[in-house]
Amino acid sequence: MTSENSSERVVVRLDGVRKEYGQSVALDGVSMEIRTGEAVAVMGPSGCGKSTLLNMVAGLDRPTAGTINIHGDDLGGMNETGLALFRRRRIGMVFQFFNLLDDLTALDNVALAGQLTGTSARQARKRALELLDELGVADRRNDYPATLSGGQRQRVAVARALMNKPSLLLADEPTGALDRQSGEQVMNLLLDLNRIGQTLLVVTHDPRLAERCATRLVEFEDGRIAREKVLERTA
Amino acid sequence: MSAVWKAARSAVRRRRLQTVVIALVVLLSTATMVIAMGLLDSASRPFDRAFDKQRGAHAVAAFDLDKVSADQVSATARRSGVEAHAGPFDQTSVSLAPGSVSFLPGPLTVVGRGEAGGSVDRVHVWNGRWATKPGEIVVNQTPPFSGGAPFPLGGKVVTPQGTKLTIVGYAYTMSRTADAWVTPEQMKALHPTARQMMYRFSSASTEADVAQGIGQATAGLPKGSLVATQSYLTIKKDVASGPGVYVPFLMVFGVLGVIVAVMIVANVISGAVVSGFRHIGVLKSLGFTPRQVVGVYLLMVSLPAVLGCALGAVGGVLATDPLLTSAFQGTGMDLSGVAVSWWVPVAALVGMPLLVVLAAALPALRAHRLSAAEAISAGSAPHRGRALWIQRRLGGSSLPRSVSLGLGLPFARPARTAMTLVAVLLGVTTATFATGLASTVNEFGKAGDHTSGAQLIVQPGQPQFGETAPKLDDPQTEKVLRSLKGTESVTVDVHVPVSITSSKKVVAEFWRGDTSARDFRDQIVKGHWIEGPGQVAASTAFLRDRGLQIGDRLTMEVGGKPARVTVVASLMSQRDLLYADWRALSALDVDVTKLNSRFQYLVQVSPGTNIAQYTDAVRAADPGLYARPNSDSSTFEASVISLSVVLTLMLVTVAGLGVFNTVVLNTRERRRDLATLQSLGMTPRQVIGMTVTSMAAVGAIGGVLGLPLGVLAHRAIMPIAGEAAKVDLPARMLDVWHAPVLLLLGLAGITIAVLGAFFPARSTTRMATAEALRSE
Known part of the structure; x- marks a missing residue:
């Protein structure tokens, strides 16, 4: 399944979301939607x-205000x-510092996410091994x-992050702490995941990651959406 | 202000919680140690002071009148080593006949003495005056403590020969040289049997010195002329036995407290060093020398330790005073100004911070060794914990993942876990020891008070104290009491003064009626219970003082009638007493009402009986009968039990704080891991469960190990405390461990751990997860 033939079901809907930390405003009335199978990259300067x-x-x-529906x-x-x-x-998360x-x-580490849902240790390890194998790191499992x-x-x-088959994969600067080669590998991985239907929301500073993986780019400035555009993937 | 001081101060501010924990732990253990050392130091001081004030006799000697003359006895005062003397004074033993005041047990050792003062044994007349003419007598009594009954002047002491002596004064002597004094002229009329001489020696600090002094003074006197001697050191030991009882178990609490404090301080500092790697790196990169970095960490722990120690020393000194008062109550000694010696708080003020700094030094030296770059990178690089195979095994188990993760956590930091385990273990040891102590002391108190089986004690009124004389005689009183509504059982108990051949007099207790109310059998240390009229039981104090054993035969004289009896049991009691049932008294055919005896009726009422109404009914039956509810807890028991409860709570709290501190350290170090787990969907309850489980496991092990240690400490310390109190404890009093109690105490470790872990665990669920996830 690709983003082109995905259904139009809304996975994420933000409506007038505002977040304040004391005097500073981090998000100022953000409204947006992410549909099933989309890969949305969020970019913008620090803060x-x-x-x-x-x-x-x-x-x-x-x-602080507004609603979020998933x-x-x-x-x-x-x-x-x-x-x-x-x-x-519903959620799988990938972080900059892993x-x-x-x-x-x-x-x-992989099985843990499954065990928290009540899956038995044996089942969770079996599925974890499959995932590690798919991602090319099964030989490092121990x-x-x-x-x-x-x-x-x-x-x-x-x-x-994929252990519990999340409907939405969130990635926060997933290549930010990696060298170029490792960053490339992770980009390919995310691209492949989206191509098989995984909805993605990726926060990044890296324009290459956005261009490579995202189907839509959302640019933030001062807590607001400054511009949005649909992307043609380069890969 | 130096850079080290500045950095240490800011470190203290950043670790407020741990600073408070260190201060509290040090405060509590210092206070306990000060109390223990203070009591140890002060136990004999009131005696020393009172003894010096009275210029007490180092030795009192009694000589046979028929074998040695007054001049020969006087000559002993001029021998080498004798610094001062008093005497010779004539003395005799006076039995008490009816008409004598009832509060004197009799027979009395009466000494003929012209004045209370002198160069040795300055008797303190605290009520009335000294005897100045024949017919007068001064009685040796310690002043009553507040609330005690007053002693009336003008009462009579009547001898079997009919001599009536009027009490004109009450006095007491630390040297215990007489039960009463009369003028020398009066003594002649009482037919003296011995001559008393009192000595102070130039050297008398040990028993050997005193024995040598007596030997030198009496050398060359006719054989057999010296019939008895008494050393002041025996009396001193006797007086010190009151507060001495507290010392062994206070030392246990104190030592446990110090070990817990050391463990927690070492844990706090090693935790601070490990979690402060980056801080150490930053300090070093700023130009701090390794020594200065160690200085920062030692200063960081010294500040709260010194504060806690100072407060603990003050608290300990303040707490020692009421304990001393309680221990010496009734001894008649002036306790004003008896304070803990200066060296005790000073030793605590120097010793405890030193101990704390030593405990902190080892982990702090780790900071010394780390290079700046190593320290900074160590703070951020991933690192593995220890015993990872356990984590792997647990991860594959069928336990809920939050539980298996929690069980694995203690293995990641084995040294920290070990120190926490020791804190919990000692907490459980303390709780177990204190529970045993309270049970034994409670049993001891019940046994010491032989009336504990009764709810009411009824005593005939004593006119000399302004009370109404009873109309009913002994059998009538028993009959009336049995007829009252609500009476379940009545035991009649009479204290009768008896003479024992070749030994000092003693009070014997005879009883009849519902003797099941009297649980004497439970107090048997050795031997068996009385099975016939020729048998008596004796207190361990009675046997010890006279060097007697079970099976020895004695001639007991009651009202001039002798009876041969066999000691068949030693009973746990500090009092000098003989016990026999009514058959022994009946066999003698003596009317004890004509002796200076004292009856009491121990009444057990049926459940639901109104004690106040019952007391009124007794008074209505005979206004000369005084009924009072029986309180079975003495000041001593209350002091020991309340003290042990307070100290246990303190140490258990400290152990809980140790767990609290460990969890705070663990959760701070694992902040990012906890946030990750929450991002993976671990619920707040699972996070709390995981954290609490990590400590509950430690608590369970601490409980299992601490329990036998507490039992062993109880087994080892109680006999020592008993020895200090001059009591042999029956095995029953040490067998206080029952399955439900042990189970509860076994759970104490888990309880300490769970309570210590819960609050920091709960606070982790409120941390800023998103922020923690983004930190490197």
């Missing part, structure tokens, strides 16, 4: 509010437990994050 947007969509932070669920109506369960079912648990092997390269760590992180 423009793009990471805040990602946190709002993930339910890690709450807006698959029709209003995040504002959920308590902390509800948000945690929502993240488990955020793998240092005490767990690559396999257990290694700890400290012994992996940056690119390998990020692929393990992507595998973990």
Whole structure:
């Protein structure tokens, strides 16, 4: 399935979302939609509010005003437990600094996401191994994050994000801490995922990543959407 | 202001919570140690002061009148080593006949002495005056403590020969040289049997010195003329036994407190060093020398430690005073100005911070060794914990993932876990020891008060104290009490003064009626319970003082009638007492009402009986009967139990703070991991569950290990405390461990851990997750 033939179902809807931290305004009345199968890249200078947007969509932070709907669920109506369960079912997250648990092997880091949903350890490890295999790091499954390269760590992180088959994959500067070659690998990975129907919301400073992977680019300035454009993928 | 001071101050400010924990831990352990050392130091001071004030006799000697003359006895004062003397004074033993005041047990050792003062044994007359003419007597009594009954002047002491002596004064002597004094002229009429001489020696600090002094003074006297001697050191030891009881268990609390404090301080500092790698790197890159960095960390812990220590020392000194008062209550000694010696708080003020700094030095030296670059990169690079195979095993288990992750956490930092474990373990040890201590002391108190089985004690009124004389005699009183509504059982108990051949007099307690109310069997240390009229039980104090053993036969004289009895049991009691049932008294055929005896009726009422109404009914039956509710907890028990409860709460709180501190360190270090887990969908409850589980496991192990240690400490310390109190504790009093109690105490470790972990665990669910996820 590709973005061209995806249904028009709205996965994410933001309506007048505002976020204040004391006196400063991180998001100022942002409204936008992301449809199934889209790959949306959010760009803008540091402090423009793009990471805040990602946190709002993930339910890690709450807006000061406005509403956020994911698959029709209003995040504002959920308590902390509800948000945690929502993240488990709907969201996969990839971070700039990977955020793998240092005490767990690559396999257990991936399996952990499945085990939190109640999947048995055996089932979770089986699925984790499949994902690691698909992402080309199965041979490092018993290694700890400290012994992996940056690119390998990020692929393990992507595998973990995909463990529960999320409807929305959020990536916060996924190539920001990687060398060029590893960054390329991660870009290809995200592109492949979107091509098989994974909805993506990627926050990045890297224009190459946006051009390569995104179907739509949203540019932020001072907490607002400055411009939006549909992209033709270069790859 | 130096850079080290500035950096340490800002570090203290950044770690407010841990600073408070260190201050509290040090405060509590310092206070406990000061109390223990203060009591140890002060135990004999009131005696020393009172003894010096009275110029007490280092030795009191009694000589046989028939074997040695007054001149020969006087000559002993001129021997080498004798610094001062008093005497010779004639003395005799006076039995008390009816008409004598009832509060004196009799027979009395009466000494003929012209004045209270002198160069040795300046007797303190605290009520009335000294005897100045025949017919007068001064009684040796310690002043009553507040609330005690007053002693009346003008009461009579009547001898079996019919001599009536009027009490004109009450006095007491630290040297315990007599039960009463009369004029030398009166003594002649009482037919003295011995001569008393009191000595102060130039050297008398040990028993050997005193023995040598006596030996030198009495050398050359006819054989057998010296019939008895008494050393002041024996009395001193006796007096010190009150506060001495507190010392062993206070030392246990103090030592446990210090170990817990050391563990927690070491944990805090190692945690601060590990979590402060970046801080250390920054300090070094700014130009701090390794020594200055160590200085920052040591200063950081010294500030709260010194503060906690100072407050603990003050608190300890303040808490020692009421304990001393309680321990010496009733001894008649002036306690004003008896304070803890200056060296005790000074030792604490120097020792505790030093100990704290030593505990902190080892982890702080790690900061010394780290290079700046190493420290900065170590703060951000991924690192693996320890014992990862355990994590892997747990990850594959069927346990909920939040639980298996929690169980694996303690292994990531084994040294920190070990120190936390020791804190919890000692907390459980303390709780176990204190529970055993309270149970034993409670049993001890019940046993010490032989009336504890009764809810009411009824005593005939004593006219000499202004009370109404009873109309009913002994059998009538028992009958009336049994007839009252609500009476379940009545035990009649009479204290009778008896003489024991070749030994000092003693009070014997005879009883009849519903003897099940009297649980004497539970107090048997050795031997078996009385099975016949020729048998008596004796307190351990009685046997110790006279060097007697179970099976020894004695001649007991009651009202002039002798009876041969066998000691069949030693009973746990500090009092000098003999116990026998009514059969022993009946066999003697003596009318004890004609002796200076004292009856009491121990009444057990049926459940639901109104005690006040019952008391009124007793008074209505005979206005000369005084009924009072029986309180079975003495000041001593209350002091020990409340003190141990307070100290236990303090140490358990400290152990909980140790867990709290560890969880705070762990969650701070794992802030990013916790945020990751929350981003993966771990609910707040699962986060709390995981964090609490990590400490509950430590608590469970601490409980399992701390429990036997507490039991062992109880087993080891209680006999030592008993020895200090001059009591042999029956095995029953050490067998206070029952399954439900042990189970509860076993859970104490988990409780400490869960309570210590819960609040910091809950606060982690409120952290800024998004921010933590973005941090490198």
